[in-house]
Amino acid sequence: MNIMIIGAGFTGVQLAKRLLNEKNTVTIIDNNEETVENVKSQLDCDVFALDGNNLDNLEEHGIEKQDALVTVTDNDEVNMITCSLVDAVYPNILKIARVRNYAYYVNTNDAAKHHADTFKGNHRPLYGIDFMVHPDVEAAEAIVKAVEHGAISDIVDFGENGDFEITSLQVEKESKLDGTALKNIRTLTDKKFIVVYQETKDKETDNMISALPSGETILHAGDRIGIITAKENVGDLLELCGIQVDVIKKICLCGIGRVGTIVAERIIEKDRNSVISKLFGREKKSNQSITIIDTDYELCEAAKNKFPSANVVHADITDDNIIEEERLDKCNLLICATHNHELNMVISAYLESLGVEKSIVLVNQSQYGNIARRLGIEVAIPMRDTLVDSIISHLHGKSVKGIHTVSNGEFEIIECDLSSTSKFAGQQLKDIANPGQYLVLLIKKPGSKNYELPQGNTVLASGDHLVIIQKTGDKKVLEKFSK
Numbered sequence: 124m125n126i127m128i129i130g131a132g133f134t135g136v137q138l139a140k141r142l143l144n145e146k147n148t149v150t151i152i153d154n155n156e157e158t159v160e161n162v163k164s165q166l167d168c169d170v171f172a173l174d175g176n177n178l179d180n181l182e183e184h185g186i187e188k189q190d191a192l193v194t195v196t197d198n199d200e201v202n203m204i205t206c207s208l209v210d211a212v213y214p215n216i217l218k219i220a221r222v223r224n225y226a227y228y229v230n231t232n233d234a235a236k237h238h239a240d241t242f243k244g245n246h247r248p249l250y251g252i253d254f255m256v257h258p259d260v261e262a263a264e265a266i267v268k269a270v271e272h273g274a275i276s277d278i279v280d281f282g283e284n285g286d287f288e289i290t291s292l293q294v295e296k297e298s299k300l301d302g303t304a305l306k307n308i309r310t311l312t313d314k315k316f317i318v319v320y321q322e323t324k325d326k327e328t329d330n331m332i333s334a335l336p337s338g339e340t341i342l343h344a345g346d347r348i349g350i351i352t353a354k355e356n357v358g359d360l361l362e363l364c365g366i367q368v369d370v371i372k373k374i375c376l377c378g379i380g381r382v383g384t385i386v387a388e389r390i391i392e393k394d395r396n397s398v399i400s401k402l403f404g405r406e407k408k409s410n411q412s413i414t415i416i417d418t419d420y421e422l423c424e425a426a427k428n429k430f431p432s433a434n435v436v437h438a439d440i441t442d443d444n445i446i447e448e449e450r451l452d453k454c455n456l457l458i459c460a461t462h463n464h465e466l467n468m469v470i471s472a473y474l475e476s477l478g479v480e481k482s483i484v485l486v487n488q489s490q491y492g493n494i495a496r497r498l499g500i501e502v503a504i505p506m507r508d509t510l511v512d513s514i515i516s517h518l519h520g521k522s523v524k525g526i527h528t529v530s531n532g533e534f535e536i537i538e539c540d541l542s543s544t545s546k547f548a549g550q551q552l553k554d555i556a557n558p559g560q561y562l563v564l565l566i567k568k569p570g571s572k573n574y575e576l577p578q579g580n581t582v583l584a585s586g587d588h589l590v591i592i593q594k595t596g597d598k599k600v601l602e603k604f605s606k
């Protein structure tokens with residue numbers, strides 16, 4: 124794909140890196156000359172110091188040749204206007220805009236839903252924006268997804284209906300997987316799955332080391348593994364790992380800012396009959412308990428009015444008296460969603476030491492994930508990476524949801540169509556296997572809408588759509604399949 128990015132801040136640069144690794148052609152435009160010079164030294168792509176909301180500038184640098192436009196400047200209005208300008212002249216270009224003003228996001232989505240019939244057919248999207256992404260919304264959705272899965276892992280979905288999932292699980296001591304080589308794992312279950320990656324502790328440094336496994340890989344207690352399988356098989360694989368998912372009866376949500384509010388809306392309000400039943404295994408009239416706590420008085424008052432069924436407390440969660448009074452140490456699940464990401468980890472680690480069973484924390488980026496897990500925190504949602512993941516997913520299309528980095532950014536999931544000129548066409552997977560470099564996770568045959576898990580004797584054919592995991596930044600893997 125040819126992709127133009129307007130805005131060379133953190134998100135723009137990280138997005139460009141990911142797209143370049145996938146062998147896309149990227150053009151970056153930013154109006155800050157110092158920023159542009161800095162980015163030029165980091166990335167092997169065209170970077171120009173120009174105003175991105177000027178159509179003449181965009182046309183001068185090939186907007187008409189682009190497949191997609193992504194606007195991620197710090198100014199919401201610039202992002203939206205730029206998409207509108209381009210859409211008026213080049214409607215076939217996919218346009219994605221980041222916004223931080225929640226009102227823009229909500230109003231646009233509400234209007235699109237209200238006038239859904241109007242927007243069928245050839246009608247242009249509002250503001251000419253095909254996808255509007257909001258950092259807080261993406262982070263909140265990731266938190267809710269983790270909650271729905273029992274707060275055991277962050278989840279990556281694949282397929283139109285999320286038919287396959289990558290779930291990150293810890294191998295428990297004396298479980299069926301403890302001490303088992305992957306080549307022997309089929310004797311333990313008839314469920315189809317692939318171990319995607321392994322994180323194991325280095326005995327000398329005590330650090331976690333990530334690797335792509337082979338058949339000779341032996342799993343040990345304390346290892347964290349990524350498993351891809353059909354959604355309905357996840358429960359069986361939890362049992363293999365020795366993980367017991369208990370019914371969540373008491374949740375504490377720390378932070379009722381925008382992310383916390385969206386999380387509360389998803390859990391308490393909108394999908395009560397589905398999400399809450401998943402969480403508590405009971406009907407609406409169950410005795411579930413949700414406590415919301417924040418240091419901001421006005422946010423707490425707003426939460427009391429919005430969520431009357433919740434126990435809203437205006438207090439500092441680090442206060443031992445509050446912990447005792449509200450019995451926060453008895454929570455099954457703690458969700459820390461404040462924008463002080465370091466505080467989120469500290470609070471979660473402290474309360475888990477007091478007895479909280481599981482916790483989900485909002486952090487800045489994926490590098491904090493390993494730190495969080497070493498503190499005993501089950502799930503860390505990296506806000507910046509989640510936003511980039513969402514943009515990447517929209518660029519890839521609807522067939523693959525949640526394409527992103529895994530294992531604290533060590534590996535990335537990419538997709539491609541097998542080229543007719545690829546030397547892999549016509550070969551069995553076992554004959555092209557390269558342990559430690561890449562793994563083929565899913566295959567969708569030409570004309571099919573459904574993914575399937577490949578096996579060693581699966582024969583690759585020209586036009587197969589593949590989902591592959593590789594080391595982040597490895598530019599050679601995609602070339603082997605697509606060239």
